[in-house]
Amino acid sequence: MTPGPRSPDAERSAKLASVIRAEIESTSDGRITFARFMERALYEPRLGYYRQSADRPTDAGDFLTAPETHPIFGRTIARRIEEMWVSLGRPSPFALIEYGAGSGTLGLAILDGLRRHGSDDLLGSIRYEPVESNPYRLADLQQRFEQDGLADRVASSGPDGSAGGTASEEPVPVTGVILANEFLDALPVHRVVVRGGKLLELFVVWRNGADGSAGRFAEVVAEPSTPELAARLADDGNEPGQLAEGQVAEICLGLGPWLDEVAARLASGFVLVIDYGYEAAELYGPRRLAGSLLGYRGHRVAEDPFADVGLTDLTAHVDFTALGLLAERRGFVFAGLATQQEFLVAAGLELELQALQASPELTLADYMRARSGILRMLDPRHMGRFRVLTLERD
Numbered sequence: 001m002t003p004g005p006r007s008p009d010a011e012r013s014a015k016l017a018s019v020i021r022a023e024i025e026s027t028s029d030g031r032i033t034f035a036r037f038m039e040r041a042l043y044e045p046r047l048g049y050y051r052q053s054a055d056r057p058t059d060a061g062d063f064l065t066a067p068e069t070h071p072i073f074g075r076t077i078a079r080r081i082e083e084m085w086v087s088l089g090r091p092s093p094f095a096l097i098e099y100g101a102g103s104g105t106l107g108l109a110i111l112d113g114l115r116r117h118g119s120d121d122l123l124g125s126i127r128y129e130p131v132e133s134n135p136y137r138l139a140d141l142q143q144r145f146e147q148d149g150l151a152d153r154v155a156s157s158g159p160d161g162s163a164g165g166t167a168s169e170e171p172v173p174v175t176g177v178i179l180a181n182e183f184l185d186a187l188p189v190h191r192v193v194v195r196g197g198k199l200l201e202l203f204v205v206w207r208n209g210a211d212g213s214a215g216r217f218a219e220v221v222a223e224p225s226t227p228e229l230a231a232r233l234a235d236d237g238n239e240p241g242q243l244a245e246g247q248v249a250e251i252c253l254g255l256g257p258w259l260d261e262v263a264a265r266l267a268s269g270f271v272l273v274i275d276y277g278y279e280a281a282e283l284y285g286p287r288r289l290a291g292s293l294l295g296y297r298g299h300r301v302a303e304d305p306f307a308d309v310g311l312t313d314l315t316a317h318v319d320f321t322a323l324g325l326l327a328e329r330r331g332f333v334f335a336g337l338a339t340q341q342e343f344l345v346a347a348g349l350e351l352e353l354q355a356l357q358a359s360p361e362l363t364l365a366d367y368m369r370a371r372s373g374i375l376r377m378l379d380p381r382h383m384g385r386f387r388v389l390t391l392e393r394d
């Protein structure tokens with residue numbers, strides 16, 4: 001029987017697999033790091049997961065982020081941003097740079113929050129700058145800000161919306177807040193494993209199928225591609241020898257370059273990072289012997305990171321110890337690490353809920369939606385355990 005025609009998604013995934021396979025086969029040792037595989041799986045122009053037109057963080061997509069569950073998340077963050085603005089002496093203009101802005105749901109909820117709070121001076125001073133590598137999301141974002149009458153608050157994000165992009169001009173450092181919600185967990189990670197007490201790395205190879213069956217990606221273990229991996233673990237106070245025998249761990253070497261970019265853009269102000277993740281002792285501790293790499297497709301965890309390449313979101317938890325240390329080395333001051341639950345409560349989530357309940361237009365359906373969204377944001381088994389890192393500069 002001849003196989004039927006493949007869906008456009010399946011076609012695209014097969015094409016992406018073949019370009020990654022070609023890169024693997026062109027190397028002298030027939031393998032690439034997992035970080036390189038993840039980079040191409042997520043960001044390959046036209047083919048990668050984060051280059052598609054379909055909107056992923058939605059009910060119909062692959063995952064739901066806190067801003068997508070309810071605007072109360074963004075409105076609560078608006079309160080914290082206003083406090084930051086006041087502590088900086090109410091500067092104008094005031095930049096709000098959002099990494100991984102998607103279609104602007106969080107940015108819109110923050111500006112809407114300022115409007116609701118009557119923070120007109122801050123709203124009038126804000127220049128919202130989305131940094132978003134997916135051109136379809138950026139187009140959605142522009143359209144949504146126009147519809148809400150907020151297009152004049154949006155500043156251009158440069159010729160290539162990617163973090164670490166190809167902008168030829170040096171950014172002019174600004175005063176403001178840099179925000180990243182569920183952005184850093186998508187940066188490519190290396191994978192390491194301890195074998196015979198030694199730190200080794202997991203590389204990606206291509207295995208041809210036997211007897212005409214389809215080939216597939218697989219992992220092999222070899223000496224680490226760079227001493228930076230062991231150095232990062234040592235830096236974290238987690239000497240490679242402290243990982244258990246057989247333990248697998250992910251290491252994101254992209255954190256430093258991202259912080260370089262953030263340091264170059266922010267003259268004074270704050271950085272707020274919200275994401276899946278832990279401090280190193282927990283992230284690399286005995287409860288996570290298999291690491292934290294996960295794939296998501298259609299709101300389900302995909303066990304095999306190599307299945308449906310380009311159609312599956314790949315994420316790994318953020319190492320907040322490393323992020324804090326690397327930031328301090330770039331002149332930032334550590335200003336707090338909290339769980340998302342603690343952060344939202346301290347920032348005034350309850351006041352937002354009261355305002356919502358007092359709203360004359362509130363329907364029962366709206367109230368139920370807000371309630372279930374808030375439960376997800378605060379639930380320690382769910383998004384409530386996300387970490388929120390605050391950094392200060394100058």
Ligand SMILES: C[S@@+](CC[C@H](N)C(=O)[O-])C[C@H]1O[C@@H](n2cnc3c(N)ncnc32)[C@H](O)[C@@H]1O
Pocket residue numbers: 050057065066067068099100101102103105106131132133134137161162163180181182183186
């Ligand atoms: C998980 S979504 C989160 C979207 C939004 N922050 C939210 O919380 O709903 C990650 C977003 O980051 C974007 N992104 C991922 N890597 C990026 C990069 N290196 N530069 C710019 N944007 C990136 C993706 O296209 C996607 O829109």
